[in-house]
Amino acid sequence: MFEQRKQPKYFLILFLSIWLILLLLMSLQSNASSSSDQQQIPNIPDIIIDTDCGQYPDDVTAIAMINSFADQNKTRILAMMANDRYEGIVPVLDAITNYFNRSRIPIGITKDPNAFDSGKNLTWPDYVRENYPHPRFERNDQAENAITLYRRLLAASQDNNVIILSIGFFTNLAELLDTESDEYSPLNGRELIRKKVQKMIAMAGKYPEGKEWNIEKQPKAARKVIEKWPTKIIFAGAETGEHLLCGQNIIQNSRLKNSPVRKAWLISMEQNLTEACFDEIAALIAINGYEPFYRLIYGRMEIQPDGYNIWHESNDDNGNKPTRMAYIKQLTNDQDIINVIDPLLER
Ligand SMILES: [Ca+2]
DSSP states (O other), rough: HHHHHHHHHHHHHHHHHHHHHHHHHHHHHHHHHHHHHHHHHHOOOOEEEEEEESSTHHHHHHHHHHHHHHHHHOEEEEEEEOOOOTHHHHHHHHHHHHHHOOSSOOOOOOOOOOOOOOOOOOOHHHHHHHSSSSSOOOOOOGGGEEOOOOHHHHSSSSSTTTEEEESSSSSHHHHHOOOOOSOOOOOHHHHHHHHHHHEEEHHHEOEEEEEEEETSSSOOOOHHHHHHHHHHEEEEEHHHHTTTTHHHHHHHHHGGOOHHHHHHHHHEEEEOOSOOSSHHHHHHHHHSTTTEEEEEEEEEEETTTTOEEEEEEEEEGGGOOOSEEEEEESOOHHHHHHHHHGGGGOO
């Protein structure tokens, strides 16, 4: 009798034990799979776009490309910084980020009274400001100082994970280098950049020598960046873009009738400003890398007081360590590059 009464209890204990073991096994498997999922998620870089977004339409096109890369989870856009102080540049950047549904991206602007000012009557920026919603900013002075914004964002970033895409003047970046420790970081500007920035890709200069707008108009800022910037810099020079006819697809694509990028190109076409692509190349290599279209020419840059730049080549043919800076030299034909850039613009 005693044994018969005890038997159901044994079954119950056995059943519960098997159930618990199964639960434990399932939990272990789930942990293992989630940890392997984590390992499979690539660590994507953050990017800050420092732009003059002025008369030529290549800035807005480069910004469109970076938004496409962000949609593909190849990067996260941390901020947009204006390095030109023409009145209205902040609402223009606001309108563009709003169009791309990224209205949370902070926008900063140079507060340096000596920063370059493209002036008034800029055709496509005026049109975009007047015809597209820019919900956050009506005027430039409503936006934060780019330098403060840089320091706050860099201090909060993962080490060695930020790409700086410089597609205008070096005004903000030169000023950032000179900053002291503050509430955001005990590091000075140069130390903070060294710790947080992975590389800078800059549309600037002409190679092996010549004059180019972004350096010519703010040579002091450019010289400071060349001398003090602590991470790798890759330059996309004017010579790489002046013959590259990218963007023709958005001019012809009437399905993109609401796109401010297309509108900027249509307006610029009337002024013959669409016969070249400059900032787009920098945007491309910032995220996709320079291969297979370009190779790197290492060396150092000399900037003369009038903004003329000269490259002193020092490739590592003799086993020397490559220099911190390089410019890109094109290896393939233009169409190969256009075929990669153009689909990224159709937004
Ligand atoms: Ca530009």
